[in-house]
Amino acid sequence: IDGTEAQNKAIQGLAQEFDVTTERLRTITNQFVEEMRKGLDHEGATVAMIPSYVTGRPTGEEVGRYLALDLGGTNLRVCEFELKGKGNYSVKQQKFVVSDELKTGDMRDLCDFIADSVDKFLTEHCTKPKEGEEMLQLGYTFSFPVLQTAINRGVLKQWTKGFSSKNAVGKDVALLLQESFRKRYLPVNVAAIVNDTVGTLMAYAYSYPDTIMGVILGTGTNASYYEKTANINKWSTEENPAGTDEMVINMEWGAFDNERRVLPLTMYDNKVNRQSRNLHQQLFEKMISGMYLGEIARHAMIHLIDQYLLFNGESSDIMNKQWGFETAYLTAIEKDKTEDLSETKEILEQTVGIPSTTLADRQMVKKIGEFVGRRAARLSACGMGGVMTQDGKIGQECIIAIDGSLFEFYPKFEHHIREALIELFGEEATSKVRFALARDGSGLGAAIIAMMAHKQQ
Numbered sequence: 001i002d003g004t005e006a007q008n009k010a011i012q013g014l015a016q017e018f019d020v021t022t023e024r025l026r027t028i029t030n031q032f033v034e035e036m037r038k039g040l041d042h043e044g045a046t047v048a049m050i051p052s053y054v055t056g057r058p059t060g061e062e063v064g065r066y067l068a069l070d071l072g073g074t075n076l077r078v079c080e081f082e083l084k085g086k087g088n089y090s091v092k093q094q095k096f097v098v099s100d101e102l103k104t105g106d107m108r109d110l111c112d113f114i115a116d117s118v119d120k121f122l123t124e125h126c127t128k129p130k131e132g133e134e135m136l137q138l139g140y141t142f143s144f145p146v147l148q149t150a151i152n153r154g155v156l157k158q159w160t161k162g163f164s165s166k167n168a169v170g171k172d173v174a175l176l177l178q179e180s181f182r183k184r185y186l187p188v189n190v191a192a193i194v195n196d197t198v199g200t201l202m203a204y205a206y207s208y209p210d211t212i213m214g215v216i217l218g219t220g221t222n223a224s225y226y227e228k229t230a231n232i233n234k235w236s237t238e239e240n241p242a243g244t245d246e247m248v249i250n251m252e253w254g255a256f257d258n259e260r261r262v263l264p265l266t267m268y269d270n271k272v273n274r275q276s277r278n279l280h281q282q283l284f285e286k287m288i289s290g291m292y293l294g295e296i297a298r299h300a301m302i303h304l305i306d307q308y309l310l311f312n313g314e315s316s317d318i319m320n321k322q323w324g325f326e327t328a329y330l331t332a333i334e335k336d337k338t339e340d341l342s343e344t345k346e347i348l349e350q351t352v353g354i355p356s357t358t359l360a361d362r363q364m365v366k367k368i369g370e371f372v373g374r375r376a377a378r379l380s381a382c383g384m385g386g387v388m389t390q391d392g393k394i395g396q397e398c399i400i401a402i403d404g405s406l407f408e409f410y411p412k413f414e415h416h417i418r419e420a421l422i423e424l425f426g427e428e429a430t431s432k433v434r435f436a437l438a439r440d441g442s443g444l445g446a447a448i449i450a451m452m453a454h455k456q457q
């Protein structure tokens with residue numbers, strides 16, 4: 001960068017702080033495998049490894065009309081899928097904004113809001129149960145840690161991603177929603193609770209049976225994969241649903257290393273953690289996902305501002321505010337290919353309100369974005385590497401289905417993941433892995449799972 005010596009030194013320092021060396025990648029990946037095994041062995045492990053009760057693989061021949069609901073990200077999505085077989089489908093969908101009051105209020109109000117949204121959707125799209133059927137079947141994508149006891153039963157363990165509704169933890173989230181449907185006489189049956197990673201996996205497997213994992217890199221991060229039921233040691237033999245030798249496991253990998261053993265936490269991560277609604281929880285997620293990357297970068301920038309190394313020591317109201325600096329700004333800044341970084345100037349000065357910036361300032365911000373994004377991608381690769389190791393997939397053809405804005409829009413995210421996997425497993429083995437963007441896969445997956453569950457009932 002074209003900065004002063006002190007600025008160059010500061011950037012070099014940040015490069016080091018945010019670096020995840022090959023050796024560290026290895027340590028983290030090994031730890032991942034260990035934590036996965038703990039989660040399969042006993043309840044209450046950090047990486048929870050929750051059996052999803054999704055057992056079969058889709059054949060691509062699934063047909064019929066199913067509803068899907070998606071709660072857990074920025075919006076509530078209500079969808080109606082018409083599965084047409086051979087991986088084909090059509091979809092109608094509507095989005096509803098979940099206000100901060102709903103996210104932090106009473107769970108009853110949140111469920112009523114969801115039911116009202118479904119009601120609006122059904123009215124608008126004239127959706128009714130088919131002739132001869134009483135109920136519409138719905139797959140409920142609920143992307144928080146839920147301890148499932150059946151395909152349509154599950155108790156919320158804890159909130160993540162900024163949700164904290166009261167009277168929900170410890171309750172069955174399907175029953176709570178069903179009650180709100182019942183009060184409104186809506187002919188909707190919650191046929192399955194679906195984690196978004198499981199939905200993503202199933203949706204992609206509907207067209208590509210070689211899919212081994214579903215990964216979310218959006219507001220939060222998490223993953224699921226097929227595990228042999230024989231390896232789920234925490235289950236007694238009776239619990240094991242008869243006749244299935246594999247089941248999708250919802251890893252809840254966002255909680256990986258909450259003990260802070262191997263993650264290369266910086267002071268900026270510690271600040272994000274301290275100010276979050278879930279202190280010392282989801283540390284892996286807090287270093288990786290879309291909700292947090294802008295915030296990590298904001299803390300790094302503030303630290304430089306306070307040393308008069310950035311923006312001539314000037315900040316702004318937006319920059320000073322928690323969550324003020326959005327992850328999407330980092331994406332736009334990293335994509336800025338203008339010589340004088342004029343797009344970056346616009347974001348920093350017009351959108352964020354920094355009084356004035358020099359070229360060196362803008363180059364520094366761009367670097368910070370690169371560091372934060374590259375580190376996120378490399379850490380997520382450790383999780384993928386852990387699953388590939390546990391699953392015996394290293395060197396085999398496999399597809400990892402990924403959904404989320406971070407993977408979709410953050411420049412070079414896939415490239416950085418691949419680079420890290422090459423460092424871990426070599427060029428040859430990594431060339432067998434394909435990453436596929438499964439956009440909004442969780443909705444389709446939820447519809448497929450609702451269908452599979454309905455057929456089993």
Ligand code: ADP
Nearest residue numbers: 073074218219290291327328331404405406409
């Ligand atoms: P979900 O909320 O269902 O996970 P997304 O996959 O769209 O939905 O993820 C939203 C998250 O992605 C937000 O936290 C936001 O910060 C981040 N995000 C949104 N747009 C972008 C972008 N252009 N580049 C990087 N991150 C983005």
